Amino acid sequence: MTTGQGSAAEMPEExxxxxxxxxxRCLRAGAQLTELRRQVLALVLEAEQPLGAYALLDRLKAQRPGAAPPTVYRALDFLLEQGLIHKVERLNAFVGCVEAGYDHGGGHDHHHPHQFLICRDCGVTVEISDPAVAHALADAAARVGFRVGNATVEVEGFCAACATRPPEAAGA
Amino acid sequence: MTTGQGSAAEMPEExxxxxxxxxxRCLRAGAQLTELRRQVLALVLEAEQPLGAYALLDRLKAQRPGAAPPTVYRALDFLLEQGLIHKVERLNAFVGCVEAGYDHGGGHDHHHPHQFLICRDCGVTVEISDPAVAHALADAAARVGFRVGNATVEVEGFCAACATRPPEAAGA
DNA sequence: GGGGTTCAGTTACTATATAACACGCGGCGG
DNA sequence: CCGCCGCGTGTTATATAGTAACTGAACCCC
Known part of the structure; x- marks a missing residue:
């Protein structure tokens, strides 16, 4: 609410x-974070909620009038590959990866396991990264001889705020 | 592979x-499994793999020439609500629920927790229903005060068959 | 028989995503 | 120097996925 997207002048430290x-991170990976890609990444990160490709496109047009769907999708593909953003499949939308900010050079480079909690009521989407979930999943998969690559885990439900405030009196 | 979809004459016992x-199941739930819905369900079940709404529409047109997108989507919505099918979000496609066949009158009626394993190589999609995964997920969610409703869990990776047969020699 | 509900037909449209081709730029070998 | 190639991007067109909104038929209930 506090961000005026009209002019891209502001740039919070975060x-x-x-x-x-x-x-x-891109440098380490030998990938180029070009101007376009940086702009799209910034748009994703600025938003507090997942944004659809076309919502991003609209915002991008402010800085890049000629932008078209492929412009955005190519940038998104890149950012996804670099693990800088995630796609929320249930929303057809994109969010910044919470871990991408940590520039811990070692260990895994990207594509950490993650899960999304999506509030049915207020729409807030939170990313968590629970090893137990990943482990249970890998375990279950292994039981049928399946080798886990990348997992999409998205839970719909009620966030803490909306769970306590029972919505609008059940009608049925 | 063995199903000739050309004519919808065949009707395996299964x-x-x-x-x-x-x-x-619908009877118990007070829902009507109409002719249209049965047709769409049959199409989903016949396919061995997840089918997109428009693929279903194409097939449906053989039996119902006037069919349009809403025709299929309404039937799919119904079947999803009844828990007779699931949607694979990563594929924008629909599959029959493996548990729908069991006519166990008691316990849960539908919407059991489930997970999909999707082979990156051959595309085979398998549904599993692992309580440990569901539990770990509920647990992780509870830790941040989130009440779990419906979970989408879809793992991309390599099925047993494709994992043993290493694909086409890794280049990088 | 009026009035509700549910289901399906129909038209049109919105939203999401990709294909295909063209161009500019930088590097590199002839 | 030139042509070639890989890469990132621009541009146009199109494919795929999903909905809105209105219509009418069938059924049920009173």
């Missing part, structure tokens, strides 16, 4: 740090 | 049984 981290 | 089970 965003700047995230972009710098992304840059470093 | 399919017939599944449809009968679905009928019984």
């Amino acid at each position: 965003l700047a740090r995230a972009l710098a981290g992304a840059e470093a | 399919l017939a049984r599944a449809l009968a089970g679905a009928e019984a």
